[in-house]
Amino acid sequence: MIVRIMGEGQLKLADSHFTELNKLDDELLAEMESGDEEGFRRTLGALLDAVRRIGEPLADDALEPSELILPPPDATLDEVREMLSDDGLIPG
Numbered sequence: 001m002i003v004r005i006m007g008e009g010q011l012k013l014a015d016s017h018f019t020e021l022n023k024l025d026d027e028l029l030a031e032m033e034s035g036d037e038e039g040f041r042r043t044l045g046a047l048l049d050a051v052r053r054i055g056e057p058l059a060d061d062a063l064e065p066s067e068l069i070l071p072p073p074d075a076t077l078d079e080v081r082e083m084l085s086d087d088g089l090i091p092g
Contacts, residue, residue, distance in 0.1 A: 002058070003051055004066035006075075011055025021050060025089050032077060032084070040077050047089075048073055 001018075004010045013021075024047040031039035048070060058064060070089060071080050083089060 001067045002064045003068045005048055005070045007072040010058040010066060011051060013055045017054045037077060
């Protein structure tokens, strides 16, 4: 799966990593629903760090369609709320 972190670029991730990422996504969704700004910041950072750690960066000139788009690290709680589906940022 190709994942884009807004403002940073694209990474290729194996589907086997989505269990780990979905746990962080569930945490992020709960923190957003409760308005926990500090928890939201921490978990968003952890989610993006995990994607960077396990993903294989695509070349800067690669233009692959992104199957998943994640917010930048400085995104606000309200900005991320607008991006969410019922499943959170990561479907499933």
